[in-house]
Amino acid sequence: MPTILVTGANRGIGLEFAKQYASDGWSVIGTAREPDSAEELKAIGAVEILQLDVADADSVDAFADALGDRPVDLFINNAGVYGSDDLDRDDWLKTFEINTIAPTLLAERLKPNVAAGDQKKMAVISSMMGSIGDGNGSNAIIYRSSKAAVNAAWKALSNRYRDDGIAVAILHPGWVQTDMGGPNATIDPETSVSGMRAVLDGLSVRSTGRFTAYDGSQLPW
Numbered sequence: 761m762p763t764i765l766v767t768g769a770n771r772g773i774g775l776e777f778a779k780q781y782a783s784d785g786w787s788v789i790g791t792a793r794e795p796d797s798a799e800e801l802k803a804i805g806a807v808e809i810l811q812l813d814v815a816d817a818d819s820v821d822a823f824a825d826a827l828g829d830r831p832v833d834l835f836i837n838n839a840g841v842y843g844s845d846d847l848d849r850d851d852w853l854k855t856f857e858i859n860t861i862a863p864t865l866l867a868e869r870l871k872p873n874v875a876a877g878d879q880k881k882m883a884v885i886s887s888m889m890g891s892i893g894d895g896n897g898s899n900a901i902i903y904r905s906s907k908a909a910v911n912a913a914w915k916a917l918s919n920r921y922r923d924d925g926i927a928v929a930i931l932h933p934g935w936v937q938t939d940m941g942g943p944n945a946t947i948d949p950e951t952s953v954s955g956m957r958a959v960l961d962g963l964s965v966r967s968t969g970r971f972t973a974y975d976g977s978q979l980p981w
């Protein structure tokens with residue numbers, strides 16, 4: 761069966777990815793900052809849990825060592841933070857580190873693993889809030905800019921990886937009922953992840969580098 765690696769798999773959207781792919785019989789590798797307390801992830805059973813704090817260089821090195829040269833069919837960069845609504849410099853830098861720089865460096869680092877897989881797919885969970893074309897919001901400048909920047913970085917990655925046969929998706933999960941999305945969000949994790957899985961099923965180098973919502977619609981950059 762294929763192998764999926766998903767970051768931030770201990771709760772929210774990442775946990776749902778782990779649940780759904782495990783239930784379809786995939787080999788699932790889920791990362792958590794604190795594996796010992798990742799109870800819901802452990803409860804899935806057939807999931808390998810690796811420690812990873814994407815903002816900690818030592819943790820990233822240990823994670824890459826633990827993964828080794830294993831092939832990964834689908835790599836989903838899901839871990840993310842919302843950051844502050846205040847324009848705080850340190851929080852902005854931290855949010856960029858987690859939402860923008862870490863996913864892009866991880867993609868580069870794990871490119872050999874994905875190239876060794878059969879499916880050769882990578883995705884980043886971005887957000888419609890990173891869309892400049894749709895930019896009517898006035899809040900969350902830190903979050904919006906971090907997601908706009910990861911969109912730009914991953915669009916470039918899609919061009920960079922095309923000749924290697926690796927397909928890249930930039931996904932908007934919808935407004936999802938998680939700790940980040942809150943209780944008023946419009947869809948549950950199951951709906952969001954089922955939709956994104958359908959998009960990922962159809963992903964190929966012909967459709968690489970698109971900004972796509974969980975319902976398959978194309979979004980303005």
Ligand SMILES: NC(=O)c1ccc[n+]([C@@H]2O[C@H](COP(=O)([O-])OP(=O)(O)OC[C@H]3O[C@@H](n4cnc5c(N)ncnc54)[C@H](OP(=O)(O)O)[C@@H]3O)[C@@H](O)[C@H]2O)c1
Binds near residue numbers: 938
């Ligand atoms: N929910 C929505 O409506 C929505 C909408 C658009 C986009 N998104 C995006 O979807 C992704 C998942 O969001 P979610 O709603 O599932 O959020 P969530 O419930 O807050 O979960 C966030 C996940 O990211 C992990 N994480 C945070 N910082 C990390 C770090 N430094 N290293 C490793 N893992 C880290 C968290 O781990 P800990 O448990 O250790 O904190 C947790 O597993 C994010 O990229 C988010 O921006 C969400």
